[in-house]
Amino acid sequence: MATIVGGFLMSHDPLVFINPRKVDPSPVLAAYEAIGERVRELEATAAVVIGADHYILFGPTCLPQMAIGIGDVQGPVDPLPGVDRGPIRGNPDLARHIMDVGHGEGFDWAAAKSMSVDHSIGVPVRRCLPADGSVATIPVYLAAGVEPLIRPRRAFDLGGSIRRAVETFSGSDRVVVIGSGGLSHWVGLPQMGRINKAFDRMILDAVERGDPEALIGLSDDHVLENGGNGAMEIRQLLCAMGAVGGAGRVIAYEPWPGGVTGLGFAELGMAA
Amino acid sequence: MEMALYDITTKGAVRKRFVAEPREVLSGYGLEPPEQAMLEGLDVPSLLDAGVSPMLTIGLWMCVRGPQALPEYLKAVSDSRGGKV
Numbered sequence: 316m317a318t319i320v321g322g323f324l325m326s327h328d329p330l331v332f333i334n335p336r337k338v339d340p341s342p343v344l345a346a347y348e349a350i351g352e353r354v355r356e357l358e359a360t361a362a363v364v365i366g367a368d369h370y371i372l373f374g375p376t377c378l379p380q381m382a383i384g385i386g387d388v389q390g391p392v393d394p395l396p397g398v399d400r401g402p403i404r405g406n407p408d409l410a411r412h413i414m415d416v417g418h419g420e421g422f423d424w425a426a427a428k429s430m431s432v433d434h435s436i437g438v439p440v441r442r443c444l445p446a447d448g449s450v451a452t453i454p455v456y457l458a459a460g461v462e463p464l465i466r467p468r469r470a471f472d473l474g475g476s477i478r479r480a481v482e483t484f485s486g487s488d489r490v491v492v493i494g495s496g497g498l499s500h501w502v503g504l505p506q507m508g509r510i511n512k513a514f515d516r517m518i519l520d521a522v523e524r525g526d527p528e529a530l531i532g533l534s535d536d537h538v539l540e541n542g543g544n545g546a547m548e549i550r551q552l553l554c555a556m557g558a559v560g561g562a563g564r565v566i567a568y569e570p571w572p573g574g575v576t577g578l579g580f581a582e583l584g585m586a587a
Numbered sequence: 588m589e590m591a592l593y594d595i596t597t598k599g600a601v602r603k604r605f606v607a608e609p610r611e612v613l614s615g616y617g618l619e620p621p622e623q624a625m626l627e628g629l630d631v632p633s634l635l636d637a638g639v640s641p642m643l644t645i646g647l648w649m650c651v652r653g654p655q656a657l658p659e660y661l662k663a664v665s666d667s668r669g670g671k672v
Contacts (some may be wrong), residue, residue, distance in 0.1 A: 503641025
């Protein structure tokens with residue numbers, strides 16, 4: 316039987332790699348490396364990576380609430396210096412099982428038989444998973460960047476469905492779940508560049524307490540005002556928290572001056 | 588407008604045509620003249636004020652002006668009233 320052996324939360328700011336202000340990114344890159352080391356220590360064989368589309372994969376003609384790649388995976392489609400591109404090893408059997416279990420529980424996954432991921436999944440995969448493909452990727456997208464957004468409660472509950480699916484999968488995979496989303500950031504808006512450290516601390520405190528309700532209870536208006544449109548990605552964090560279940564440990568927090576995002580990195584403990 | 592912006596920002600062939608002949612490309616999207624003018628002029632603050640997704644306004648800017656042009660984008664949108672998710 317497969318099992319979830321760990322979980323992680325991380326940001327995916329592309330400016331870390333584009334670096335237009337030429338600021339030393341090494342503290343941020345070290346956080347990705349620290350997570351990569353933990354993935355290896357956990358002897359993971361698969362990673363469910365939960366990202367947010369940025370109007371790159373999904374266009375105005377179809378905006379899914381939740382989508383999963385059940386076949387070929389490749390990317391990231393958006394080129395970033397220092398982030399490899401190309402085929403990504405997937406695990407179609409496990410991905411399809413997660414989808415099937417979800418459908419049985421009332422989660423209407425959209426499925427991609429071929430999925431080209433953007434940086435929200437590409438950065439975690441390329442910076443935190445072994446380059447040899449020994450940890451397969453199951454890509455998951457939740458609507459957090461473009462309206463209509465998935466409800467935070469729904470994102471958290473979906474994490475529970477992912478956990479139940481992994482635990483009923485016939486394979487012997489050791490699975491980590493990665494929630495890829497930023498803390499405070501205003502993408503494309505006039506406030507872009509603002510980082511709200513108090514808001515970020517509040518989010519990370521809730522992660523450390525293992526308190527998803529504190530995040531689920533935040534209204535979108537409150538998040539938009541205090542954390543920006545990019546902080547709607549707490550949905551990605553909540554989904555991972557729902558899958559893994561335990562209190563977290565902050566690995567790093569970097570309000571990195573070269574970018575526009577409060578960059579948070581944490582490891583999730585397993586539920587007791 | 589979002590359909591046009593999505594095509595420009597995600598489809599390389601459309602983007603190249605837009606840079607070379609913006610009016611010709613935009614003529615296929617049924618836009619009103621003021622909408623077409625906003626897109627032709629990369630008028631990102633007006634696009635935000637019109638309710639276009641900020642993912643697309645910054646995407647348009649980065650595609651056309653280049654990924655190092657973030658500071659210029661921030662200056663351009665500084666007078667916008669808002670935008671949305």
